[in-house]
Amino acid sequence: MNISALEPINIWKHFEAINAIPRASTKEEQIINYIISFGKSLNLETSVDSIGNVIIKKPGTSGKENGGAIVLQGHLDMVHQKTVTSNFNFETQGIAMYIDDDWVKAKETTLGADNGIGVAAIMAVLSSNDIEHPPIEALFTIDEEMGMTGAMALTKEQLKGKILLNLDSEEDDEITIGCAGGVDVEINGTYHLETLDSDFQFYDISVTGLAGGHSGVDIHLNHANAISVFSKYILEIKKDIDLKISTISAGTLTNVIPRDLTCTIAINKAEVTKFEIQSEAVLSSIKNKYQTTDKNLDITFKPIEGAFPVVENNFLSQLLKSIHTMPNGVFSMTAGMDDLVQTSNSIAKIKVQDGGFSIACHTRSSVDAERDVVVQKIRESFPIGETKEIGPYPGWEPNPNSNLLRMATKCYQDINGVAPAIKSIHAGLECGIISEIYPSMEMISFGPNILGAHSPEERLQISSTQKFWKFLTALLKAL
Incomplete structure (x- = not known):
């Protein structure tokens, strides 16, 4: 089976497309241009700032047109790592993916699920015709893996949304509400x-x-x-x-x-x-x-x-x-x-x-x-x-009492029958930086199961991606 034939097809086809594009940190020119073209092809308001962050805005669906905007956020760059014996050329080659039972893997390289699957999910929402959602501000940042310079360059005028969903987490039974600085x-x-x-x-x-x-x-x-x-x-x-x-x-x-x-x-x-x-x-x-x-x-x-x-x-x-x-x-x-x-x-x-x-x-x-x-x-x-x-x-200060977290927890439990774990993580997420620029913005982070990130052992669980997508779309409908 081809990667793009997996369900939900709309996510996997976008993941396959962006994984064909070299996108190392600080070398994101090709993927930036691709996302800009993607937004314009949908006739959506698309802009790019001086550092390379791309913002695509989509109106809310019928009945949700006047709701507050939701920021969907992911980063465009990926960690380029390969096995010591590999001849793979990250400058010219797309990631060679394959399916192994319930997992998508890459041949001798990192997979790019961090954060490609989050980016693909945002693209799937933007290109959809059948997902209920409030107005969307899709924020695609650059250089998260090396220096977070994309998030650091944001200004308080660029986003209007009061809720941010960061799609850069790697365990599907958790909602992340805090992270370390570094x-x-x-x-x-x-x-x-x-x-x-x-x-x-x-x-x-x-x-x-x-x-x-x-x-x-x-x-x-x-x-x-x-x-x-x-x-x-x-x-x-x-x-x-x-x-x-x-x-x-x-x-x-x-x-x-x-x-x-x-x-x-x-x-x-x-x-x-x-x-x-x-x-x-x-x-x-x-x-x-x-x-x-x-x-x-x-x-x-x-x-x-x-x-x-x-x-x-x-x-x-x-x-x-x-x-x-x-x-x-x-x-x-x-x-x-x-x-x-x-x-x-x-x-x-x-x-x-x-x-x-x-x-x-x-x-x-x-x-x-x-x-x-x-x-x-x-x-x-x-x-x-x-x-x-x-x-x-900076780190991201946890807010265990936010309205967004209460709503997300209820939504997750309604879908899965159990409550999610609420956690902080020992890694850097752009939420820490974004929360300093937008202090009144409520935010959470979640994503599908990704194992071995930042190594050639990186792999993305197919069934977990389906679970993640179901939760994301249900939460957008509830907000």
């Missing part, structure tokens, strides 16, 4: 290079097979982080072996737990056999630690010809110590809510090459003061570089 933290610096004599053998090291995932909603799962695994591996081997490092590279996005890493090292030839034996022993210990969360984790090495400049030894020792001591993973849990992370940090990217290094991580928290504590700990861990914060964004 900030990217970057460390940059320089180091001296050394040239080795012919007594050293060079190796390429690869860390592969990790599960990865979203650095917010998956952080409590304790998935292995390729950068952290690598530092443990090297530190253990360096205890007894004269090991040098030439280059390190891992990670592409700060909102993704890094799944793989490459490195070039050098070992004194007199210790090659010892290194190979010890490497296997250290790997066995690491595999054992992550056997339930990252069963495919592997560290491989192969000898290579040639000689390359290496990191000066004192700097290397401090770099490895800094990586090992900086916060990584869950920092604290929310008091009284055992299943909600309050504060975390994820080491996301590293580049060590040609006398310069950069490391980036993402710090999240629902408590600004504690977020600042973690950032300070990162600074203290890295005396060898300059640390700076980039693109801080």
Whole structure:
């Protein structure tokens, strides 16, 4: 069966169409133009602001023409991630989707259900002739995944609606009413290079097979982080072996737990056999630690010809110590809510090459003061570089007593026979930013079941998408 033949057809055909368009964060030109053309093809009022956010307005249906406008909101960009062996080109190729039982998946890449299915649902409402709804203001933002710059650029004049439905959540039995804020933290610096004599053998090291995932909603799962695994591996081997490092590279996005890493090292030839034996022993210990969360984790090495400049030894020792001591993973849990992370940090990217290094991580928290504590700990861990914060964004304060939430909860229960869970999440949603611009706007977030977001394991449940669509259309009718 083709993706576009799935029910409800109107959602899936739009999802298939936008997934044919490359739409990485900060590179959304093609999808912006597509959404503009889509709105104009329906003869609906369509506008785009200076940063690239698109707003499409649709009048209310018969009997609802004079109601207050409802803002339907989703983001156009997606996380571009692929397996280490994939030759997929995100710049030119559309996502290769396939059906596996009750799931839609992608071949060796992220699927783009985050937030493509939310965008597709909004498009389905806009193009429908048989769905009851008040006036609609469809807001398609850009660059949610990298910096939320689209939401940050909104002005209070652009939207008139007093209710916002964000369609960027990933569990169909929940209604989200709050989220964490966050900030990217970057460390940059320089180091001296050394040239080795012919007594050293060079190796390429690869860390592969990790599960990865979203650095917010998956952080409590304790998935292995390729950068952290690598530092443990090297530190253990360096205890007894004269090991040098030439280059390190891992990670592409700060909102993704890094799944793989490459490195070039050098070992004194007199210790090659010892290194190979010890490497296997250290790997066995690491595999054992992550056997339930990252069963495919592997560290491989192969000898290579040639000689390359290496990191000066004192700097290397401090770099490895800094990586090992900086916060990584869950920092604290929310008091009284055992299943909600309050504060975390994820080491996301590293580049060590040609006398310069950069490391980036993402710090999240629902408590600004504690977020600042973690950032300070990162600074203290890295005396060898300059640390700076980039693109801080606010959390979304929960409002458990809103009229919108009461109405949505009743609607969900009427359809499904059970009440939804009401939750805050440890991830960034644009609602936090939008609520600062429109403080009187009531908002909730919901969506279908999406697993493995921000990784090539991302998958979207078909039956859950049908459930999500039924709830969305019923809620629009009730509002």
